[in-house]
Amino acid sequence: MSGNGRDGQDGKDRRDRQGVRDMRDGRIVIVGASLAGLRAAEALRDEGFSGSLTLVGEEPHPPYDRPPLSKQVLLGRVRAQDCGLPARRETDAQWMLGVRATGLDPAGKRVLLGNGDQLPYDRLLIATGTRARPWPDSGEAALDGVFTLRTSDDAGRLAERLESGPRRVLVIGAGFTGSEIASACRERGLEVTVAERGRAPLIGALGATAGAFAATLQRAHGVDLRCEVTVTALRGSGGRLTGAEFSDGSRIDADVAVVALGAVRNTEWLADSGLAAGPRGVACDAGCRAFDMYGIVTDDIFVAGDVARFPHPLFEYQMLALEHWGNAVAQAEVAAHNMVSPATLRRPHLAVPAFWSSQFGLNIKSVGVPTFSDQVVIAQGSPEERRLVAVYGYRGRVTAAVSVNMAKWLDYYRHLIETAAPFPPGPGAADGVAGSEPVPSDVPDPHVLSHGPTVALTGHLPDRRLTLLRPDS
Amino acid sequence: MRIAVDLNRCQGYAQCVFLAPGVFELHGDEALMYTPAPPADQRERVLRAAAACPVQAIVTGEPVGSEGPYVR
Ligand SMILES: Cc1cc2nc3c(=O)[nH]c(=O)nc-3n(C[C@H](O)[C@H](O)[C@H](O)COP(=O)(O)OP(=O)(O)OC[C@H]3O[C@@H](n4cnc5c(N)ncnc54)[C@H](O)[C@@H]3O)c2cc1C
Ligand code: SF4
Numbered sequence: 001m002s003g004n005g006r007d008g009q010d011g012k013d014r015r016d017r018q019g020v021r022d023m024r025d026g027r028i029v030i031v032g033a034s035l036a037g038l039r040a041a042e043a044l045r046d047e048g049f050s051g052s053l054t055l056v057g058e059e060p061h062p063p064y065d066r067p068p069l070s071k072q073v074l075l076g077r078v079r080a081q082d083c084g085l086p087a088r089r090e091t092d093a094q095w096m097l098g099v100r101a102t103g104l105d106p107a108g109k110r111v112l113l114g115n116g117d118q119l120p121y122d123r124l125l126i127a128t129g130t131r132a133r134p135w136p137d138s139g140e141a142a143l144d145g146v147f148t149l150r151t152s153d154d155a156g157r158l159a160e161r162l163e164s165g166p167r168r169v170l171v172i173g174a175g176f177t178g179s180e181i182a183s184a185c186r187e188r189g190l191e192v193t194v195a196e197r198g199r200a201p202l203i204g205a206l207g208a209t210a211g212a213f214a215a216t217l218q219r220a221h222g223v224d225l226r227c228e229v230t231v232t233a234l235r236g237s238g239g240r241l242t243g244a245e246f247s248d249g250s251r252i253d254a255d256v257a258v259v260a261l262g263a264v265r266n267t268e269w270l271a272d273s274g275l276a277a278g279p280r281g282v283a284c285d286a287g288c289r290a291f292d293m294y295g296i297v298t299d300d301i302f303v304a305g306d307v308a309r310f311p312h313p314l315f316e317y318q319m320l321a322l323e324h325w326g327n328a329v330a331q332a333e334v335a336a337h338n339m340v341s342p343a344t345l346r347r348p349h350l351a352v353p354a355f356w357s358s359q360f361g362l363n364i365k366s367v368g369v370p371t372f373s374d375q376v377v378i379a380q381g382s383p384e385e386r387r388l389v390a391v392y393g394y395r396g397r398v399t400a401a402v403s404v405n406m407a408k409w410l411d412y413y414r415h416l417i418e419t420a421a422p423f424p425p426g427p428g429a430a431d432g433v434a435g436s437e438p439v440p441s442d443v444p445d446p447h448v449l450s451h452g453p454t455v456a457l458t459g460h461l462p463d464r465r466l467t468l469l470r471p472d473s
Numbered sequence: 474m475r476i477a478v479d480l481n482r483c484q485g486y487a488q489c490v491f492l493a494p495g496v497f498e499l500h501g502d503e504a505l506m507y508t509p510a511p512p513a514d515q516r517e518r519v520l521r522a523a524a525a526c527p528v529q530a531i532v533t534g535e536p537v538g539s540e541g542p543y544v545r
Binding site: 038062063065067068071072077078082083084085086087088089095325326329354355356358361362363365387405407408 | 474475476477479480481483484485500501502503504505506507508509510532533534535536537538
C-alpha cells in the first residue's frame, strides 16, 4: 500500500485531511443492497466518487423492485424473479450478497459481517430497510399456507399458492400491502376475507374519510371485510392452515393467510453501535447523517430509505419515517451527494413525500403527509364517481393531498404544500363542484391498527398523541 | 433489459402504452402496469416509450449485477 497510511493506523490524520482534500476517494460501504443502496451507489459514481465501493446485502438476489410484487406478481402476470431493478449506470462496485451485517464499530470504522469478516470503511451508508412484521405466534406462523410479503421469495411463494386456486384467502391487516393483496386475489376470482383491527382499511395512512371510501370499495369488489376485529388464532391440521378465529367469536375456513401487519425496521444489527437506532428507525439529520445515541450528529455514517427517520421542515421538523419507493430514491441521492461533498456543499433532503398504490382498478396517489393533519376536504370529484382528490390540512395550511384516479392534479397540490398554502384550498384547481366541507381528518392512534401507517410521524404533534408508529412487538 | 417506472411521476398519459403495448398497459383508467423484464424483441419499443414519456418516469437498463463480480 502507499506509504501515506492509506490503509494504516494514521486514519485520523487521513480523515482530517480528507475533509479538505478529496472526498471522492477512499472506501465507501453500503449496507443494504436494495433500492436505496443501489441508487446511492449509482449516484456516488455520478458524483465522481472514484474510490472503492462495496455493497452488503442479506438477500441473495441483486436489487429488485418491490412494488410489482403485490401487484403484477400476485396477479400472475410477472414472475417474482423477473423484477430485478435496471442499472442506471455501471457502479464498479463489489457486491457481497447473501451476507448479513451483524454489527458496527463506528470508532474502528468497521462493519462486522455474519461470515466473520470485518469490512473497513471511510464512510458508511445504512440502507437496511424494513422487513415484514411476522405473525406473533411462531407455531401458527409456521403452518403451511401462512405467508408474509416483503421479499421476492415471499412473492414467488405466495403467487404460486394463489395460482393453485385456494378456496379462501385471509389477509390480516388492511394497510396498503394488505389491500393490494386482497385486490389481486379478487381479480383472480379468489374468495378473500380481510381482517383489520382499525375502523377501516388504509385509515392509518390516510385517515377516516379515505378509509370509509376504501371500505366501500373493497366490499363492492366482493371482499369479506371485517373491521374492528383481530385474528386471535390461526387454526391448522396436519401442519396445514385450515382457518382462523376472530375476537368477535366468529371463525372462517381459509387455506391461505397473508400476514400484512406492517413493517419492522432492520436496525437490530446496530444495537451496540452507539447510534440512535431502534424500532422507529435510524435517526439522521436532513443531510442524511446519522445521529449517535446522544443526539450528536456523525459525519461519516449516513442513512437512507425505509430505515431512516429524519426531520422535515415542511412538517415542523417532525421526524418522519417513510416507507415509500420515491423517498428511498431521493434520500439515497442526497446521501450520496453529501457523502462526497464538503460541509459547505451539502444538500438537505427536502423532497415532498409521495407514494402510489394501485388496487381494485384504481390509481391512488399521495403527496405530503396525510397523517400530519387535523382536517380533510374532498376538493375535487367524489367517492361515488370513484375519482377524487382529498386535501389535508393542519392548523390552517395544506399538508397533503390524496388522489384517486385524478393523478394529474397532484402537482398542483404539491405546490400548495411546498408553499404552505392556506387550508381549505381555494377553488383554483377544482374542475368540478367541490361541494364538501372540511371534516376532521381523524387519523387514529396507530396502536389501534393492525396495519402500520406507511408514513410515520415518529416525533409528536404538540396537540395529539401520535408518538409512535405502531405497536412494538 | 429491465424496466422500473417511477409511478410518482407517471401521470397516466399512456404514450408508453401506445408505443409498447406488450410491455405497458393501463389497469383501469389510470394505473400503469408494466413488465419489469420485457422480452428482448421489445427492446426498441421500450426505448422509444421511455424516450416519449413526457415526465421521464421510465428507467431502463440492464439488470443490476450483469457487470459482476459477486462475492458471497
Ligand atoms: C409488496 C410491496 C409493495 C410496495 N409497493 C409500493 C408502492 O406501490 N409505492 C411505494 O411508494 N412504495 C411501495 N413499497 C415500498 C418500497 O418498496 C420501499 O419503500 C423500498 O423498497 C425501500 O427501499 P430500501 O432500499 O430503503 O429498503 P428495502 O427495500 O427494505 O431494502 C433493504 C435491504 O437491506 C437488506 N438488509 C437488511 N438488514 C441487513 C443487514 N443487517 N445486513 C445486510 N443487508 C441487510 C434487506 O435484506 C433488504 O434487501 C412496496 C413495498 C413492498 C414490500
Ligand atoms: S408515458 Fe410516462 S407518464 Fe405516460 S403512462 Fe407511460 S410512464 Fe406514465
